[in-house]
Amino acid sequence: MTTNSSNTTSISYRDAGVDMEAGDALVEQIKPFAKRTMRPEVLGGIGGFGSLFEMPKKFKNPVLVSGTDGVGTKLKLAFELNKHDTVGIDLVAMSVNDILVQGAEPLFFLDYFACGKLEVGTAAQVIKGIAEGCEQSGCALVGGETAEMPGMYPAGEYDLAGFAVGCVDKENIINGTTIAAGDVVLGLASSGAHSNGYSLIRKLIDKSGIDFESDFHGRKFKDVVMAPTRIYVKPLLALIAAMPVKGMAHITGGGITENIPRVLPAGLTAEIKKGSWTMPQLFTWLQAQGNVADSEMYKTFNCGIGMAVIVAKEQAAAAQKLLQDAGETVFEIGHIRVQQVGEAPTVVV
Template sequence: MSQKDANKDSLSYRDAGVDIVAGDALIENIKPFAKKTMRPEVMGGIGGFGALFEISKKFKNPVLVSGTDGVGTKLKLAFMLNKHDTVGIDLVAMSVNDILVQGAEPLFFLDYFACGKLDVAVATDVVKGIAAGCELSGCALIGGETAEMPGMYPAGEYDLAGFAVGAVEKEKIISGDTICEGDVVLGMASSGAHSNGYSLIRKIIERTGIDLNSDFHGQPLADVVIAPTRIYVKPLLALMEKLPVKGMAHITGGGLLENIPRILKDDLTAVLDKNAWQMPPLFHWLQAEGNVEANEMYRTFNCGIGMAVVVAQEHAEAAMKQLRDSGETVWNIGRIQKRTEGQPQTVVQ
């Protein structure tokens, strides 16, 4: 060994910016929260190389349904507000609500948390939220990945992604194929902007210079804009057990105008009555302060409707009653009609 080599300090992974001890501490912190989400089908616990899950014998001819998503630039607000305990709910909601619309029961969820330097307290808050979202949707948090990558992210920031896997009986898959003229569109209330349109929301907040701690209809504006995405799994699974549901659309990126057409045949259109539901004050404020055109609002935001549910007209009242009895706010917001040449597949009038 040369004298030059002998004088070199011994380097560790921690010296390079990766703290394995912190990672181990995070795993220990989150184990109790993950344990609360366990289902009988889970084989083993957190910490293995792969997560094992046995499909329940209650399924006769199961089809697996999967979905993946992130939280998007809503995370920027979480960093600004130093509030990290609900973005995990958003993360789970975006995937479980997506697979739900095809009739699937969410079975398990895995997350991916990436940062430049691991803050164990912040990461624990995030994963607590993920576990809470899993409890709300009845799925098991069976694994995930924490990646500490120095230089990849600004100090104090992180990114989130995750995916859910569910199952549905093959003969009960909901595809929208049975939707026809005369069917009713029910709208289930959102809890806010959910996890979409936040680049525009942040731009409007920046333009107005508003204090996020200021009062907004009885609560801090910060709480309104960071409110977690509503999870519709349990009430809609219960509804599907009682009544035939023809189609469901999770209102995410693309808003009402671009998500409902995803379940409609080419010759049909959904005609929605904008006076049939109450658009929350947040959206009125965003529209006014951003001078956002009505069509852009319906194409960007959920505008108060987080899930659209299509049922036959004769089942509409019973479906609304059951959903309301389960604690949901729901309105009859429109009808399915024959589509005329050149007509959009969702019309809000």
């Protein structure tokens, strides 16, 4: 093997496409965002090899609950619209709403931001949104990873993932085992499509030819379709502290008909009444663009219900009032009954 010993040019990591100075600059930009999310249990700050978090002393028999997710192809619209300030909220919401359904209080969150070339301004917008999501859910943004990988992603694109860790006392875990026939299903309104079904949404947008800047019932269409996922943590933790909550279902991928069954005991069905809640105009429009069947809508999108909460019939009115007083829009959307032979565990009638 021969080498070209006459070549005295020194090749750096930057020459290979990785700008470590940009990474350092990003860390400095995001430190104030992360600082606003801190909890007393955080030991240390952003920048260590690992993040230290002391177990809150209020938990007597603590069980850790974890969840992880991404934003999915909603990011493709973020790239197209050059709108990066809210996808971080989506990222946090998908994990904290998931762990919430078992009664867990989110404690801390870590993110993973991967790109081909680090654009500090764009990344800072994304992570500022992540910090906003953490503030909304009361959890600390204790760290993360920014990976600059030349050749892995097209210019201007990135991917996001993250995970949340929460805690619940063992005796307070919500697992659906007490759900019984006659219980009421409350639906908490979504803020839009949240972060699910965007492969179909993008296809229907392309088919329609709609202008993202056009007026859509008083708002720009781009703002409607990019509305960040609603975070239900604080109102629902307050509800859990006030009364028994038998079960909760985060309405994400799989929609209404495939998420509620995940919390139901065998032999029971959730009967959801069509028309018992206000269907947002976005979903009506999407359905019309592709002549999408009702069954496909209910298993693909949240259709206006971001979280289902199951309580005893005699406590439904009080639960609804408490949530409404906390700023949620709440509908009584159905009830639990005995499952018939061959019947699905959630039906929309």
